[in-house]
Each structure stands twice: as C-alpha cells, then as structure tokens.
Amino acid sequence: MRKLFMLCVLLGWLGAAAQAAERVRAYYPFWVSYSQTKALADLPLARLDQLTYAFAYFDAQGQLQAGDAFADLNKPYPQADGTLLRGNYALLKAIKPQYPQLKTVLAVGGWNYSAQFSAVLADPVLRQRAVQSTLQFLQQHGFDGIEIDWRYPGGGGRDGNSASLQDGAHLLQFVRALRQAAPQLIIGLTSAVQPAIIAASPWRELAPHCDYVMLIATDFVGAWSGKTSHKSPLYMPAGRLSIDLAVNTLIDAGLPANQLALMIPSQGVSFNGVNAQGNGLAQTHGGVSMGSWDNAQTGPTGVFGQDEIAALQQGQGFVEHWDALAQESYFYSPRAQQFISIETERALAAKLDYVQRRGLQGIALWEITSDARAHSLLRQIEVAAVPLRAYRNDVRIWWQQNPSVIAAVGSALLCLMLIGLALFGWRLHRARQQAQWQWQQVRQIKDVIEVLPAQLARLSDLTQAPAIAELPAPAQTVLQQLHINAEGMAWQLNAVNSAVAIPLLSVEESLAPTELLSSDAPSEMATLTAFSQFSQRLNEQRSLEKMLEVTAQFLAEDPRVAAAHWRLLDDEGAEQAPTADAGALCSELDDYLLSIEFKSRLSEREQAYFQSVLEQLQVVRRSLYALARQPQLLAELYEIASRRDKLQFIRAEKGYSAIVAQDLRAPAYITLRLRAIRLYFDEAQLIQVHRSYLVNPKKVKGAQKRGREGWVLLAANETVPVSRQYIARLKRDYPQWFQCAEAVIAV
Numbered sequence: 001m002r003k004l005f006m007l008c009v010l011l012g013w014l015g016a017a018a019q020a021a022e023r024v025r026a027y028y029p030f031w032v033s034y035s036q037t038k039a040l041a042d043l044p045l046a047r048l049d050q051l052t053y054a055f056a057y058f059d060a061q062g063q064l065q066a067g068d069a070f071a072d073l074n075k076p077y078p079q080a081d082g083t084l085l086r087g088n089y090a091l092l093k094a095i096k097p098q099y100p101q102l103k104t105v106l107a108v109g110g111w112n113y114s115a116q117f118s119a120v121l122a123d124p125v126l127r128q129r130a131v132q133s134t135l136q137f138l139q140q141h142g143f144d145g146i147e148i149d150w151r152y153p154g155g156g157g158r159d160g161n162s163a164s165l166q167d168g169a170h171l172l173q174f175v176r177a178l179r180q181a182a183p184q185l186i187i188g189l190t191s192a193v194q195p196a197i198i199a200a201s202p203w204r205e206l207a208p209h210c211d212y213v214m215l216i217a218t219d220f221v222g223a224w225s226g227k228t229s230h231k232s233p234l235y236m237p238a239g240r241l242s243i244d245l246a247v248n249t250l251i252d253a254g255l256p257a258n259q260l261a262l263m264i265p266s267q268g269v270s271f272n273g274v275n276a277q278g279n280g281l282a283q284t285h286g287g288v289s290m291g292s293w294d295n296a297q298t299g300p301t302g303v304f305g306q307d308e309i310a311a312l313q314q315g316q317g318f319v320e321h322w323d324a325l326a327q328e329s330y331f332y333s334p335r336a337q338q339f340i341s342i343e344t345e346r347a348l349a350a351k352l353d354y355v356q357r358r359g360l361q362g363i364a365l366w367e368i369t370s371d372a373r374a375h376s377l378l379r380q381i382e383v384a385a386v387p388l389r390a391y392r393n394d395v396r397i398w399w400q401q402n403p404s405v406i407a408a409v410g411s412a413l414l415c416l417m418l419i420g421l422a423l424f425g426w427r428l429h430r431a432r433q434q435a436q437w438q439w440q441q442v443r444q445i446k447d448v449i450e451v452l453p454a455q456l457a458r459l460s461d462l463t464q465a466p467a468i469a470e471l472p473a474p475a476q477t478v479l480q481q482l483h484i485n486a487e488g489m490a491w492q493l494n495a496v497n498s499a500v501a502i503p504l505l506s507v508e509e510s511l512a513p514t515e516l517l518s519s520d521a522p523s524e525m526a527t528l529t530a531f532s533q534f535s536q537r538l539n540e541q542r543s544l545e546k547m548l549e550v551t552a553q554f555l556a557e558d559p560r561v562a563a564a565h566w567r568l569l570d571d572e573g574a575e576q577a578p579t580a581d582a583g584a585l586c587s588e589l590d591d592y593l594l595s596i597e598f599k600s601r602l603s604e605r606e607q608a609y610f611q612s613v614l615e616q617l618q619v620v621r622r623s624l625y626a627l628a629r630q631p632q633l634l635a636e637l638y639e640i641a642s643r644r645d646k647l648q649f650i651r652a653e654k655g656y657s658a659i660v661a662q663d664l665r666a667p668a669y670i671t672l673r674l675r676a677i678r679l680y681f682d683e684a685q686l687i688q689v690h691r692s693y694l695v696n697p698k699k700v701k702g703a704q705k706r707g708r709e710g711w712v713l714l715a716a717n718e719t720v721p722v723s724r725q726y727i728a729r730l731k732r733d734y735p736q737w738f739q740c741a742e743a744v745i746a747v
Contacts, residue, residue, distance in 0.1 A: 023049040025052060025364035027053075029054040045095070047382045047390065048378075051103075053089075054107035055107050063130075073087040079094075092104060153197075153201050190263075191246070198250060203253040212361055216263050223287075228274055232264050233323075234326060264366065266306060267305055271339045272286050275337065279330075292308055318331045320344070584596060587614040594617070640659060689720060690723045699715045700714065702738075711738075
C-alpha cells in the first residue's frame with residue numbers, strides 16, 4: 001500500500017510538471033525579522049519550491065553586499081544543540097536540508113537598493129567584478145540563484161539612482177556573462193508593469209539566458225495615489241495599468257509566456273477619510289495610517305499584513321464588494337470612512353485561472369509572513385500547482401496541531417495490533433494442534449504399513465514352499481486362500497500408500513517431517529517449499545494488484561491448474577456474482593475477481609488446499625490494510641470532506657477513485673475504493689447510483705432517459721450513468737429527479 005501511495009504522489013508531481021511547470025514561490029524581506037513575530041524557521045517552507053530572500057545590493061565597486069548587516073549576517077539564533085547561528089543567511093542555509101524540494105534565491109536591488117546598477121553594469125571591469133562577486137557570495141551563503149530586481153533600467157525608479165539609455169543592453173551583457181559562468185544557476189529578472197519601463201529592456205534577447213521573469217504586480221495603488229483603487233487588479237479600463245496590460249506588453253516584446261510569473265501581494269492597503277460614493281472605490285481620501293512595517297524613516301504607507309487587516313475590520317461595519325471588471329475584492333466601512341484593498345481567495349482564484357489560461361509560469365507571493373493562516377493564499381497557490389503535495393502538507397500540519405489526537409490514534413492502532421497478534425497466535429496454535437493430531441494418525445497408519453510388506457512376503461513364501469505338498473488337503477486349501485489374500489493385501493497396500501502420500505499443504509513444513517512422507521516425498525517437500533515461498537512473497541507485497549499477480553503466478557505453475565487470472569469487476573460483473581464448482585474457484589477482493597480454472601475435477605482435499613491459498617491472500621490483504629492504511633486514510637478522507645458542497649461525484653477507476661468537484665480543473669485521485677468511502681459518508685452526502693459512481697445528491701439537477709431502459713443523472717455539467725439495480729430506489733427516494741424526464745417521455 002505504501003508503494004501505491006508513493007506512486008500516486010509521483011503521478012501528482014508529474015502531472016503538476018506538465019501544467020506549464022508551475023512553481024510555488026514566495027518572498028521573505030529582511031526587515032520582517034525586526035517587526036514580525038513569525039520566525040524564519042517557522043515559515044511553511046514545505047509548501048514552497050522557491051523562497052526568494054530580499055534584498056542585497058551592489059556597491060559602487062561592483063561587490064555584492066548584504067542588504068542589512070545585522071539581520072542578514074549577525075542576528076543571533078541559538079540552536080537546540082547549543083550552537084549559535086549568526087544571521088538569516090546562516091539560519092536559512094541550516095534549515096534548508098529539511099526541505100529537499102526547496103530552492104533559495106537572493107533578490108538584489110528592489111526600490112531602495114538599485115542605486116548602483118546602471119553605473120556598475122556600464123563599466124566592463126565593474127560588470128565582470130559583479131559577476132565574480134555574485135557567484136562567490138551565493139556559494140558562500142548557500143543560495144541557489146539570483147533575482148535581479150533592478151528598478152528600473154532606463155530610469156523611473158527612486159530619486160538618486162543612476163540611469164542610462166543603454167541600461168537594457170548592459171543588463172543583457174551581465175545576464176549573459178552570469179549564465180556562461182554558471183550554467184546551473186537560477187537566474188530571475190523582475191519587470192515593472194508600466195509599458196514605457198518594459199520597453200527599456202531587450203526581453204526577446206534576455207529570455208534565453210534567464211529562468212523566469214517576475215512581473216511586480218503588487219503596488220498599483222498606495223499612499224502616493226490621489227484616489228482609492230485596487231492594489232493588484234487583473235483588468236482595468238482601457239488606458240489604465242493592469243496585470244493583463246503588462247502581460248500582453250511583455251509577450252509582445254518577445255518574452256515567452258511560460259517564462260513569465262506574477263508577483264502578487266499578501267498585504268493590503270488601507271485609506272482613511274473616504275466618502276461612501278461608489279462604496280469607496282475611485283474616491284479621494286484623507287491619507288493613510290502607519291502600517292505593519294512603518295517607522296519614522298519610512299513614514300506612513302497604509303500597508304498591513306492580513307492578520308492586522310482582519311483586526312482592523314472587527315466591529316467597524318466593513319462590507320466586502322466585488323469589482324467584476326478588475327476581478328478584485330475590496331472592503332469599505334461607511335461608519336469608519338475607511339477603504340481597504342487586499343487580495344482575497346476569490347481574487348486569487350481569478351488570477352490562478354488567468355495564469356493557467358495564458359500558460360504563465362505561476363504566481364509568487366509577496367511576502368510570506370503576511371499570509372494569514374486561516375485563509376492562506378500560499379496554500380491556495382500550492383493546491384493549484386501541486387495539489388497532492390498541498391493535501392499532504394494539510395495532513396502533516398493538522399497532525400502537528402493535534403498531538404492529543406495523534407496519541408489517541410496511536411494507542412488505538414497499538415491495541416488493534418496487539419489484538420490482531422493475539423488472534424493470529426491463537427489461530428496458529430489451534431492449527432498446529434490439529435496438524436499434530438493429523439500427523440499422529442498418519443504415523444499410526446505408516447507404522448502398520450511398514451510391518452505389512454514383511455508379513456505378506458513371509459505369508460507368500462509359505463504358500464509357495466515345497467513342504468505344502470506334504471500337508472493335509474484341508475491345510476493346503478487354507479494356505480492357497482492365504483496366498484490369494486496376500487496378493488489382494490499387496491494391492492491394497494499400494495492404494496494406502498497413495499492415500500497417505502497426499503500432502504497436508506495447509507500445515508507448516510515444520511510439522512511435516514521427512515520420515516512421515518510416502519515414497520513421493522521429494523515432490524511433496526517441493527510442494528510444501530513452494531507454498532512457503534509463496535506465503536513469504538505474498539507478505540512482501542504492499543499493493544493488492546501485486547498480491548494478485550503473485551498469487552496468479554503461483555497458481556499457474558501448479559500442474560492441476562488450467563488457468564489463473566484476475567480482473568477488475570465492472571458493473572455488469574457485479575450483477576452476476578461469480579460461482580465456484582469443482583472445476584473452478586473464484587475469490588472477490590475489493591473491486592477485483594481472482595478466478596482459477598482446473599484441468600479436471602478436484603478432490604475434497606485438493607479443493608481445501610486451493611481454498612487455503614485464497615484464504616492466505618485474504619489474510620495478508622486484511623493485515624496490510626489494517627496496519628498501513630491509517631495515515632493515508634486520514635489524508636484521503638480529508639480530501640473528500642474538504643470539498644463539502646463543491647463535490648459532484650466520485651468515479652472508480654482502475655486502482656484509484658477520481659474526485660470530480662467544481663473547484664478542481666481536473667479530477668483528484670485517491671486510493672480509497674468506493675465501498676470503503678461509503679463506510680464514512682452517509683447517503684445524504686454520497687449515494688451510490690452505479691458500481692463505479694458515488695454522487696453528491698445535492699449536485700444532481702435531474703435525470704435523463706438513455707436507451708430503452710437506461711438512465712443518467714445530471715450532476716452539475718456532467719452526466720453519471722445509473723445501474724438498473726438502483727433505479728427503483730432512486731425513484732423512491734428522489735422522485736423529483738425523474739418527474740420532469742418522465743413527463744417529457746409521456747408527452
């Protein structure tokens with residue numbers, strides 16, 4: 001079962017890779033280590049493929065420097081083993097091995113640290129020094145790549161930054177030199193959303209030398225804005241900036257869509273003194289408050305993390321609104337005259353759909369510590385990109401947060417194991433007792449048989465002795481009759497030898513000593529050995545399919561077996577249950593049927609032997625299910641239950657079950673069989689309408705006639721077949737499904 005679960009995980013990863021290679025990324029700026037309580041070591045790094053640490057910078061000599069010497073290189077982090085790590089770089093390098101999938105990238109530049117880009121990259125000597133310094137710095141601190149966040153080539157950034165019309169060409173030379181020096185290095189670039197700034201860089205020429213381009217779609221509005229608006233709008237009216245406008249501009253400039261990713265904000269922006277017209281949207285405001293990271297140097301920005309935004313909304317009469325054009329949510333409180341723009345689950349879902357439709361590389365979250373745990377945007381991104389990993393992380397986090405449940409489940413499992421072992425030991429003890437009694441009976445028969453040949457031979461000699469002629473006639477008659485009886489007894493001896501030669505194959509080899517076997521002992525021992533090896537191989541398997549393969553192969557090697565095969569039961573097969581006779585045996589396990597056909601009719605003992613083979617398969621299957629199923633069972637039940645009313649139906653497929661729901665672009669696959677799922681969900685949640693289908697009755701809109709006697713159910717936008725055996729019950733329990741269809745037929 002564990003191998004099957006790992007196969008499902010592997011298929012999930014391959015499936016995610018096929019979806020335009022979407023990756024889950026997030027940013028961690030150094031300044032949050034001063035003002036945020038969530039430590040770097042406590043971040044949900046298991047959900048990430050890439051963590052980008054911001055920011056470093058180039059000095060005037062072309063040397064790469066840490067953005068904040070204390071936070072990056074000196075902040076103390078005592079460890080459990082008594083050692084002391086210095087700085088976020090060292091801490092991130094130490095915890096990274098716990099997450100094999102995680103790549104770490106260093107962002108260089110940003111709004112406050114792009115002053116020297118133009119001057120350094122314009123000078124060939126300084127540019128080459130910047131290349132060497134970058135490679136040494138990244139290797140020293142354990143980063144896998146660099147994100148060049150130059151704001152902005154050609155100008156338009158912070159006052160005082162150097163700028164030149166040749167910045168785009170110099171950026172290309174720098175990126176090309178980096179790629180030539182380190183072919184395996186992750187190289188990312190950032191892009192503004194303004195078309196004029198985008199035009200300053202040669203995107204068509206840059207694309208072959210970088211791994212991705214990150215569109216900075218985080219700050220369309222802020223404290224500098226004269227009116228309220230959306231922080232990250234997907235669309236806007238013609239002539240106004242939006243994500244869609246920037247994406248089209250970059251693609252038109254020659255950047256492949258699958259190299260472009262979107263950076264969206266986890267924080268929100270709040271405006272004060274906003275009148276109620278238009279629910280506060282596109283209105284003038286009276287300024288912003290001090291935000292989550294603001295201080296005397298930064299001044300008020302109005303930017304808050306999600307948790308603080310939620311606290312601001314408490315008891316202030318905020319109402320959520322949806323802008324259908326921008327595909328964005330916003331909140332407004334007439335009482336507080338406060339307007340808040342923040343990314344919501346609905347808005348993020350629209351962006352995820354946009355990324356999938358346009359074939360973009362994915363969505364990155366700026367920044368990870370502002371993401372609220374209750375409505376995690378990062379989890380929503382991971383579910384869209386790598387769903388199986390996301391659900392696995394859900395289960396892991398749930399188990400970490402519920403230690404009492406873990407202890408209870410562990411105790412229950414331990415009790416079940418002990419009870420199972422006790423029952424197994426008792427059954428084994430009874431089997432040994434019965435086997436010993438049987439072998440005692442065989443030994444007694446053998447003892448008699450071993451004496452009979454000598455006695456019969458002696459009797460035969462007497463009947464043929466020359467002295468017989470000297471005996472009286474009555475004595476000769478008696479001896480002649482004894483000779484006839486001796487020949488008959490010899491024939492009976494051979495029959496008895498054949499009878500006791502039938503091996504007790506259901507008994508362990510240790511209970512079948514060689515001296516008790518008949519003249520066919522070598523073949524009997526070979527059969528016993530083969531059965532023992534079969535049992536051992538069966539116990540080594542971890543999936544039902546492999547157990548069936550091993551059993552079918554073992555049976556096919558038996559000379560009495562004409563054919564042994566297994567197949568997946570279909571709906572018709574379920575209605576015609578298999579029967580067994582002396583020429584065939586059948587065994588049903590979950591959704592599979594194992595069939596054995598014999599060359600001739602079996603004796604009672606032979607039937608008992610082959611039945612024991614099938615029972616051995618059942619016992620091993622039940623044991624594995626009980627001992628190895630529990631953690632995966634919890635994950636798969638959570639996968640079904642978390643869908644709630646979005647679930648449409650569950651379809652049985654070979655080896656799996658496919659969950660079809662409104663919030664899934666493609667079915668989600670689990671290993672639970674339909675009959676196991678039915679044990680945990682009543683008919684108000686899931687009802688069986690076909691051997692291969694469980695349907696959410698809340699999603700059924702009606703029924704349609706198909707063929708002469710067939711029916712299908714309309715579940716959302718899908719049709720689900722109905723088996724004849726369920727039609728009467730469904731018409732009784734859900735008459736409203738069939739009323740319209742039968743009225744149409746009657747007309």
